[in-house]
Amino acid sequence: MQVTPGAATDLLGAVGDTPIVEMPRLAPHAGVRLYAKLEGNNPTGSVKDRVARAMIEAAIADGSLRPGQAILEPSSGNTGISLAMIGSRLGYPVRVVMPDNTTPEREQLLRLFGAEIVFSPGAEGSNGAIRLAQELAAADPDLYMPFQYGNEANPRVHETTTGPEILRDVPDLDVFVAGLGTGGTLTGVGRFMRAQRPGVRIVAAEPMPGEMVQGLRSLEDGYVPPVLDESVLDDRYLVSNRDAVIGVRRLLREEGLFVGLSSGAAAAVALRVAAEMERGVIVVLFADAGWKYLSSDLWTRDLDELEEELEGSMLW
C-alpha cells in the first residue's frame, strides 16, 4: 500500500505538533512579541488529546488497562472527549463523570464518540465529579480510571512533546503562560524549561471560581491536583469569567483566533505580564478552540448577562 509521506498511519499519530502563530495586533507595545500555541488543532480539538493518548498508552504498556475493561474518568469535557475517541479506536468502552452544568456540545461530542455519561452535581464543580468517579472506580474492578489529576503521564507528555515543540518554534521565549486545570501543562512544560532554559518564567492563569460552583462543604473538600508541581511556577494570576470572555472576543476580532474560554483567560494573563515587560517574548497555550462554546455564544451576547450565567457553570 502506498503511504503519503508525512501522513500518520492512525488518527492517534496526528496528536500534537500543533502550530504556533504570532499575535502582533494583540501585543501591547513593540517591545513584546506574543505567540499562541494552538492546541485546538488536535484531532478532537483540544490539548487533552495529548494527555489522553499518553495515559492510555502507558496503562496498556504497564498492564493496568486490560482487554475487557472500561475506561472511567472525571472530566468536564475535553479529556472525556479525547478518551472517548481513543477508546473507540482501541476498543475500550468509555464512561465519563461530568458536572451537569457544562455546555451541550460536550455531551453531544461524548455521545458521538460512543461514551456513556454519568452526571455529577454541578454545584460541586469538578471536585464533585472527581469524588463520584473515585467512588465508582473503587466499587468496580472492571473499570480503569486514568485519573488525569494524579497520572504522571499527564505532565510527562507535556515535558516530552509540548515543551520541546515550543522551544523548537520559539527558541528565544522568556515567558510561558497556560491555564491551570490539572496542572499537567504547566508542570510538564515548566520541568522541560527548567532543564533546558532555566530563565523562562512559568505563569499560571487560574479561573476565579464562580460563587455557585464553590459548593464545598468544608475547605478540606478542596483539592490540589497531585500532578501539579507548584515549585515550577513563577507566578499565578486569577482571571474572572468576564476578563476571559473579553480575551476571547479580542482574540477573534484582532487576530482571527477562534478559541475557548480558558484561552481567553490565558491571553488576559499574557497581556498583564506583557504590560510589565519592556521587551521579551511570551508564548501562551490555547487549550481548545471555540466550537464547544458556540451554544453559550461568548462572542456576541451582553457581557453582564453572560457573566451572570457563567457564575453557575464550569467552562474550563
Add this chain to the structure above:
Amino acid sequence: MSTVRIPPVLREETGGNRTVEVHGATVAEALEDLFARHPELRQRVTQDGELSPFINVYVNDRDVRYRDGLATEIGPDDTVILLPAMAGGAR
C-alpha cells in the same frame, strides 16, 4: 482599609458577609485583623500558624506565594481574596 473577600465555604464564620474591611499594611496584618474580628476563622484558615494548604491567598489577581507571601504589602485600594484550592474545570 483594605477589603478581604470571603469564599462561600467560610461565610458561616463571618455571619454571612462576603467581604470584611480590615486594617493592615501587609497580608499578615490584614489576616490578623480579620481573625480579631472573626475569631473562628483563624483555625479554619491556618494550621500550626501557617496558611492551610487548602486555601489560596491573592492580592487582587496575584497569588501571594509567588510574591512576598504573607509579607506582601497591601494598600487601601487592594483586595485580599481567600479561595479554597480547587481542581480546574474542563481539563
